[in-house]
Amino acid sequence: xxxxxxxxxxxxxxxxxxxxxxxxxxxxxxxxxxxxxxxxxxxxxxxxxxxxxxxxxxxxxxxxxxxxxxxxxxxxxxxxxxxxxxxxxxxxxxxxxxxxxxxxxxxxxxxxxxxxxxxxxxxxxxxxxxxxxxxxxxxxxxxxxxxxxxxxxxxxxxxxxxxxxxxxxxxxxxxxxxxxxxxxxxxxxxxxxxxxxxxxxxxxxxxxxxxxxxxxxxxxxxxxxxxxxxxxxxxxxxxxxxxxxx
Numbered sequence: 001x002x003x004x005x006x007x008x009x010x011x012x013x014x015x016x017x018x019x020x021x022x023x024x025x026x027x028x029x030x031x032x033x034x035x036x037x038x039x040x041x042x043x044x045x046x047x048x049x050x051x052x053x054x055x056x057x058x059x060x061x062x063x064x065x066x067x068x069x070x071x072x073x074x075x076x077x078x079x080x081x082x083x084x085x086x087x088x089x090x091x092x093x094x095x096x097x098x099x100x101x102x103x104x105x106x107x108x109x110x111x112x113x114x115x116x117x118x119x120x121x122x123x124x125x126x127x128x129x130x131x132x133x134x135x136x137x138x139x140x141x142x143x144x145x146x147x148x149x150x151x152x153x154x155x156x157x158x159x160x161x162x163x164x165x166x167x168x169x170x171x172x173x174x175x176x177x178x179x180x181x182x183x184x185x186x187x188x189x190x191x192x193x194x195x196x197x198x199x200x201x202x203x204x205x206x207x208x209x210x211x212x213x214x215x216x217x218x219x220x221x222x223x224x225x226x227x228x229x230x231x232x233x234x235x236x237x238x239x240x241x242x243x244x245x246x
Contacts, residue, residue: 096145097219101215102215104136104222108215111125112129113211134173138169138172139169142162157226159226160225179221191205191207
């Protein structure tokens with residue numbers, strides 16, 4: 001029988017040097033040895049590419065323990081590049097005003113208009129509306145601000161009483177009564193001005209109460225009172241710093 005010729009490729013494969021220190025029995029690497037393709041950290045034979053595969057323990061620890069205090073500041077424009085949804089977003093102040101306008105208008109619709117068939121006396125309806133507005137501020141508006149805040153306390157600037165507790169409910173009811181008084185005064189002033197301009201009867205009501213304008217007036221007064229609060233806090237803080245510096 002003729003002897004089968006060995007091809008050149010087969011000869012080359014036969015002559016390939018087997019890595020020293022590795023046996024065909026179990027494939028283990030003795031201590032101090034390493035296979036050519038898998039360098040060991042700290043070994044003198046470690047290649048430059050080996051550092052790429054090392055586990056960066058410090059980077060992992062920083063990622064696990066990351067919070068607001070040790071995270072780098074990133075601009076809103078940079079964040080929008082990697083977020084889904086519409087790229088055009090409302091400013092924070094516009095969101096706050098829109099939320100308040102909607103809730104105040106809804107309170108007017110459901111309580112001032114909705115109770116018209118049950119409470120004929122306007123004063124009674126205003127009392128109910130003031131109490132309902134206090135509940136809306138404390139339980140709905142403020143909680144909505146807390147819910148969508150990017151960080152804890154980020155939306156406190158839009159609330160007169162940002163604290164959360166049982167004692168804030170009666171205070172918000174009183175604050176809603178103050179808002180309602182200012183809104184009613186605004187309606188009376190506007191109606192008096194319209195009567196003088198148009199020459200209508202003194203007992204007429206040119207501008208009636210409806211949810212849209214009521215929401216606008218209430219939001220405007222609410223924004224004004226919160227601005228007064230922040231201004232007073234800033235003045236007190238400046239006085240305290242000046243006193244400490246003396």
